[in-house]
Amino acid sequence: MNFATLDLNLLRVLDAILAAGSTTKAGERLGVSQSAVSNALNRLRHALGDDLFVRRGNQLVPTDFAVSIKDGLREELNRLESLLSRNDHFDPRQASETFKIAASDFFAELLMPGLGGVLNRKAPKMVAQLVDLVPENYVESLERYHADLALIPDTDSPDWISREVLFRSSFMVVGRVDNPFLAQIEDGTELPMETFCALSHVLFSPEGKLAAMGDAALAKVGRKRHVAMTLPVFSGVCRVVSASDLVALVPSQLARKFAPEFGLKVLAPPFEIEPVNIIAIWHRRSDANPMAKWMRQQVFDLLKPLENR
Structure with missing residues (x-):
């Protein structure tokens, strides 16, 4: 292959076919006809000395060589695009992206x-x-x-x-301000270990897991807790805590934000959790x-x- 004479536009065509899986869809991506894509593909085959794609029924299957250069080709095209747009002026007042x-x-x-x-x-x-x-x-x-x-x-x-x-x-424990199990514990102080483990917990878990970082930290000191409920959103966790005697471990920034809104007491956990x-x-x-x-x-x-x- 003579790189000095290679039409670099052909590489955009190859990238489009690899992404789309057909010359027709590649043409739609590039805004050109299917025949133009086929002509470009034939020129690439000649230039690179490889079939690049073989037909299997209605599908175009990339050759081993085409597969081997797919990711690198996309990366280099991205790099070239970034290089050429480096000096573009950006006006946030007019931007609509x-x-x-x-x-x-x-x-x-x-x-x-x-x-x-x-x-x-x-x-x-x-x-x-x-x-x-x-x-x-x-x-x-x-x-x-x-x-x-x-x-x-x-x-x-x-x-x-x-x-x-x-x-x-970091993490803090939240419970409602009138939770009877927290009545004798001042806001901002440390929640005793026995109370922490005796209470039922709400756990933030988008995947519905019943254990998280807090449980791993508890296990290091030979203790465990009972998770009574999981929710996929932190706001839901705090809302449940505000309406029940359940407690939760939540990020400290959220604990302080939600405390006034949901009527929560914010307490330090009785064990170390790595931030x-x-x-x-x-x-x-x-x-x-x-x-x-x-x-x-x-x-x-x-x-x-x-x-x-």
């Missing part, structure tokens, strides 16, 4: 209200979307939900991920995207102060 954030409902309470105010003042035509995280694989949220940003507990991540450390979140480091992650292909950079900075500015709450 959509920015999608994957995160738990913690951020529905502690990010989205503030972000709504920012967008209303600075970028009134933009749209922010909050979607849930992919269970068990938070990094996958970027790909599966086409999210521009994911807000997650710190974890190992692949090379194609960029990251920003945001804040640490969770919350980070933002995004695809490196968006590192230099002016709109994405601007939106990420608005999110960072709203969330980093949570470190001190």
